[in-house]
Amino acid sequence: EPEVTQTPSHQVTQMGQEVILRCVPISNHLYFYWYRQILGQKVEFLVSFYNNEISEKSEIFDDQFSVERPDGSNFTLKIRSTKLEDSAMYFCASTPGTPLGTQYFGPGTRLLVL
Amino acid sequence: AQSVTQPDIHITVSEGASLELRCNYSYGATPYLFWYVQSPGQGLQLLLKYFSGDTLVQGIKGFEAEFKRSQSSFNLRKPSVHWSDAAEYFCAVGSRNTGNQFYFGTGTSLTVIP
Numbered sequence: 001e002p003e004v005t006q007t008p009s010h011q012v013t014q015m016g017q018e019v020i021l022r023c024v025p026i027s028n029h030l031y032f033y034w035y036r037q038i039l040g041q042k043v044e045f046l047v048s049f050y051n052n053e054i055s056e057k058s059e060i061f062d063d064q065f066s067v068e069r070p071d072g073s074n075f076t077l078k079i080r081s082t083k084l085e086d087s088a089m090y091f092c093a094s095t096p097g098t099p100l101g102t103q104y105f106g107p108g109t110r111l112l113v114l
Numbered sequence: 115a116q117s118v119t120q121p122d123i124h125i126t127v128s129e130g131a132s133l134e135l136r137c138n139y140s141y142g143a144t145p146y147l148f149w150y151v152q153s154p155g156q157g158l159q160l161l162l163k164y165f166s167g168d169t170l171v172q173g174i175k176g177f178e179a180e181f182k183r184s185q186s187s188f189n190l191r192k193p194s195v196h197w198s199d200a201a202e203y204f205c206a207v208g209s210r211n212t213g214n215q216f217y218f219g220t221g222t223s224l225t226v227i228p
Contacts, residue, residue: 004157033216043158043204043218056215091157103216105150105158 002026004106006092012112013082021077021109023092032075033093033103034067036060043091049075082113118207120219127195128227135190135222137205147188148206148216149179158204164188175199200226 005024013019025032034046047057049067066078075094079086089108095101117140127133139145146165150158162173169181179190188205205219 035218042220043206045215045217048215058215093158102148102160102163104160107157 004092004094004104006090006106006109008109009107010110010112012114015084015113016081019079019082019111021079021090021092021111023075023077023106024073025075025092025094026096026104027073029094029096029104031055031095031101032067032069033095034077035091035093035105036088037091037108038085038088046077079111082111084113087111087113118205118217118219120203120205120222122222123220124223124225126225126227129197130194133190133192133195133199133224135203135205135224137188137190137219138186139188139205139207140186141207141209143209146208147179147181148208149173149177149188149190150204150206150218151175152202152204152221154201161190161203195224195226197226197228200224 004026007022011019032049035043036046037043044060045058047061047067048055052069064080068076075092089110091108092106093103095103119138121136148163149161151161152158161177162171162179164171164181172178177190177192179188181188202221202223204221206216208216
């Protein structure tokens with residue numbers, strides 16, 4: 001069964017550094033998402049992406065964040081200058097044809113900012 | 115404002131006992147409702163979803179959920195819990211009125227005792 005993959009599984013970085021989290025959505029899916037989950041808290045929506053542009057973003061997704069689909073298969077989340085509070089699990093998800101369809105989640109990348 | 119409430123932070127049940135996890139939502143439009151399960155260190159796996167039609171939906175692993183519009187609830191049930199069901203359970207809601215943004219509850223942690 002096809003699945004969403006994410007790399008790396010864990011990343012440790014210094015405050016102020018840039019990080020790029022990578023996701024490979026399911027190949028025929030059209031809508032892509034990033035969520036984050038701070039330890040012990042709920043899953044929070046960050047951004048959705050369709051047709052090579054952001055379709056919706058939350059208040060969390062400020063100018064420090066950006067997303068890109070550079071080559072038609074990867075979907076990346078970049079944090080330009082990480083802060084301590086960016087430490088969280090970041091999940092990528094994709095849906096096949098409709099924005100409110102079933103979202104298939106990747107296993108997540110655990111980011112730790114020191 | 116849209117919100118999702120999972121009133122039970124943590125539930126402990128005996129193996130073989132029945133289970134009900136509560137989810138209440140506050141939405142101004144017809145919601146799309148989901149239950150996801152997250153095992154330790156894993157991503158989110160879809161258990162079941164409700165878009166329309168029969169208000170009792172069947173999911174994987176023997177789970178079911180019932181949409182009750184009058185109570186704004188979408189409670190998850192399982193008649194006989196297995197030790198492997200121990201995990202974190204998240205209710206999520208989406209709506210055409212919110213674009214393609216999903217809202218997650220804070221989760222319910224399930225412990226299964228022998």
